[in-house]
Amino acid sequence: MVERIGADICVIGGGSGGLSVAAGASQMGAETVLIERGLMGGDCLNYGCVPSKALLAAGHAAQSARGAARFGIALPEPRIDPAALHDHVRGVIAGIAPHDSVERFEGLGVRVIRHDARFTGPRTVAAGDYEIAAKRFVVAAGSSPFVPPIEGLDETPYFTNETIFDNAAPVEHLIVIGGGPIGIELAQAHRHLGARVTVLELFAVLARDDPETAGILKQRLAAEGVEMLEGVKIERVAGNDRGVTVTVSADGTSREIAGSHLLVAVGRIPNTAGLGLEAAGIEFGRGGIRIDARLRTTNRRVFAVGDVAEGLNFTHIAGYQAGIVIRNALFRLPARVDYRAVPWVTYTAPELAQVGLQEEEARGRFGEIRILRSTFAENDRARAERDTDGLVKVIARKNGVVVGVSMVGPRAGEVIQLWSLAIARGLKVRDVAGLILPYPTLGEINKRAAGSFYTPSLFSDRTRKLVRFLLKLP
Numbered sequence: 001m002v003e004r005i006g007a008d009i010c011v012i013g014g015g016s017g018g019l020s021v022a023a024g025a026s027q028m029g030a031e032t033v034l035i036e037r038g039l040m041g042g043d044c045l046n047y048g049c050v051p052s053k054a055l056l057a058a059g060h061a062a063q064s065a066r067g068a069a070r071f072g073i074a075l076p077e078p079r080i081d082p083a084a085l086h087d088h089v090r091g092v093i094a095g096i097a098p099h100d101s102v103e104r105f106e107g108l109g110v111r112v113i114r115h116d117a118r119f120t121g122p123r124t125v126a127a128g129d130y131e132i133a134a135k136r137f138v139v140a141a142g143s144s145p146f147v148p149p150i151e152g153l154d155e156t157p158y159f160t161n162e163t164i165f166d167n168a169a170p171v172e173h174l175i176v177i178g179g180g181p182i183g184i185e186l187a188q189a190h191r192h193l194g195a196r197v198t199v200l201e202l203f204a205v206l207a208r209d210d211p212e213t214a215g216i217l218k219q220r221l222a223a224e225g226v227e228m229l230e231g232v233k234i235e236r237v238a239g240n241d242r243g244v245t246v247t248v249s250a251d252g253t254s255r256e257i258a259g260s261h262l263l264v265a266v267g268r269i270p271n272t273a274g275l276g277l278e279a280a281g282i283e284f285g286r287g288g289i290r291i292d293a294r295l296r297t298t299n300r301r302v303f304a305v306g307d308v309a310e311g312l313n314f315t316h317i318a319g320y321q322a323g324i325v326i327r328n329a330l331f332r333l334p335a336r337v338d339y340r341a342v343p344w345v346t347y348t349a350p351e352l353a354q355v356g357l358q359e360e361e362a363r364g365r366f367g368e369i370r371i372l373r374s375t376f377a378e379n380d381r382a383r384a385e386r387d388t389d390g391l392v393k394v395i396a397r398k399n400g401v402v403v404g405v406s407m408v409g410p411r412a413g414e415v416i417q418l419w420s421l422a423i424a425r426g427l428k429v430r431d432v433a434g435l436i437l438p439y440p441t442l443g444e445i446n447k448r449a450a451g452s453f454y455t456p457s458l459f460s461d462r463t464r465k466l467v468r469f470l471l472k473l474p
Helices: 016-027 042-046 049-066 082-100 102-107 181-192 211-223 315-329 359-366 380-384 417-424 429-433 444-458 461-472
Strands: 003-012 032-035 111-113 118-121 124-127 130-139 143-145 173-177 196-201 226-230 233-240 243-250 253-259 261-264 268-270 302-304 343-346 351-356 369-375 391-397 402-409
Touching (some): 016 032, 016 042, 016 102, 016 315, 032 130, 042 049, 082 102, 130 315, 173 243, 173 253, 181 196, 196 253, 211 351, 211 391, 211 402, 302 315, 351 417, 359 391, 359 402, 369 444, 402 417, 429 444, 444 461
Parallel strands (some): 003 130, 130 302, 173 196, 196 226
Antiparallel strands (some): 118 124, 124 130, 143 268, 233 243, 243 253, 351 402, 369 391, 391 402
16 A cells, blocks of 8 residues: 655755755754665765775875885885775775765654655655655756767676776776766776776867866876877777777777776766656756756756756755755745856866866956966975976956866865855955965965966056155155
8 A cells, every 4th residue: 555645845866965955954844755766875975976086095095105206215016905995995985874874864854765756746756655745845866877879888898987886806907988077087096006097088088177277187197197089989899808899980090999997987867767757747858857046847846956957967066956945945035056156176186176167268258357377386385295287277357356267286176165265255366365374385376376466567667666766755
């Protein structure tokens, strides 16, 4: 028999956005139901952010050992233990998992149902032996790896980000199809861990990032031995006793690339299939569920957050959207999203970070802009740590308002956060240039870049004449 459940909020999906909504709603007094068919914590905890950063940390440690000679410390070539490496990654996930567990959420008062969810009408959802009628629904079903229709792929063993972290075997030569952040992070991690790596990209590697800063990262990757082939089309793949062979073509010429393992990392698709969205009057497309600025779907009782919705696909965006939903669904406030200061980071070494507009976007919107640059080679902390590849590139309007920043360098994901605040609050470069910052820190690069806005006027002939005049006064 079907058990009918009444709720104030019903959340579909136990990833970052869904868990944030469920936890917040329940603790604020709403009767909350959470439906999750898979692993609690979603993609970020189990297949994405957490395991990839754990693997990158291991790779960076190995690479640091190789580079210790620059400090006068001679170390042998690192010995990689694949089984122990696998245990490290799984251990990091296991350490975080209790925070996202069924037990924790049930302790918060959330009713958790482990089953598929499907809308049966505008106000009802079926999940196993349950039918949930709620005042408001939140779809947070996430996304899955996109597997392109490549000839031979169905018969060839390959990894996606959902399977590669289960691998405990040595990787001799990893071929990566896709040069976006996921592909590049895993490419460098495996290169640092001793594998040969070839990246195949139909367009340009890291095409969504600023070309100047991305170019610096690509130079580092190439110097480390990551082979990157851009503008190549994948004709077919095939498995064999030694691993895999990928046939690519460019400019009318075909070639075969042989490797031991294959990773497909060409993007993600929203998990809209099987949700019964049509029954609820919810419109969706290839990019996900259609939402307005308040994150409402075409069924105003249903909200959508995270990767399943149209727009930016980042864990921190899902968390931010959860707060917008809470304000709308519980407090009836007309809260709207504001994406002017959304940062994103590729966690390679050096890190690649972006917030706000890029150069061409800013020129198209404002016309005249100022570009301010400062290199990590000019930063004393970076010099002390012998990690000087990179720069900060600040985009400002002619009145000094900061509208975008691209950065590549050590811990760029941390250093760029000051600019996120500046863009979100409409601050000017003078607000950063006037800060007192501790010395020596990487963050000083921000002040140096901001100060360069005033260099042309401070050291102009007019200023020198004014100073000479004032010095003549008694």
